[in-house]
Amino acid sequence: MSITVQIPTALRRHTAGVGSITCAAANLDQLFSVLDEQFPALKPHLRDDSGQIRRFLSVYVNEEDIRFLGGSDYAFQDGDEVLLVPSIAGGTN
16 A cells, blocks of 8 residues: 655755655554654654644645544545645734
8 A cells, every 4th residue: 555645845844855755654643653754853843742743734635634534543545645734824914
């Protein structure tokens, strides 16, 4: 089984510019473990101190919010495309 993970530009400074990876993670916890191992600098941007997904990080599987697919219990399927989307604040008044 293989999934593709898209890493947005805002997080690529923590992945040495890598924009996507392919891996065999079965669920979100395994995926985060793979990312932690390959990109240690990315880890604090994915999970909080208690190991939970960061509040301002959205995860999409095939363009569907993972929260509506079962959250961290969702089992990835072969060919799934996962997109990590951090909330970015900013702008001017």
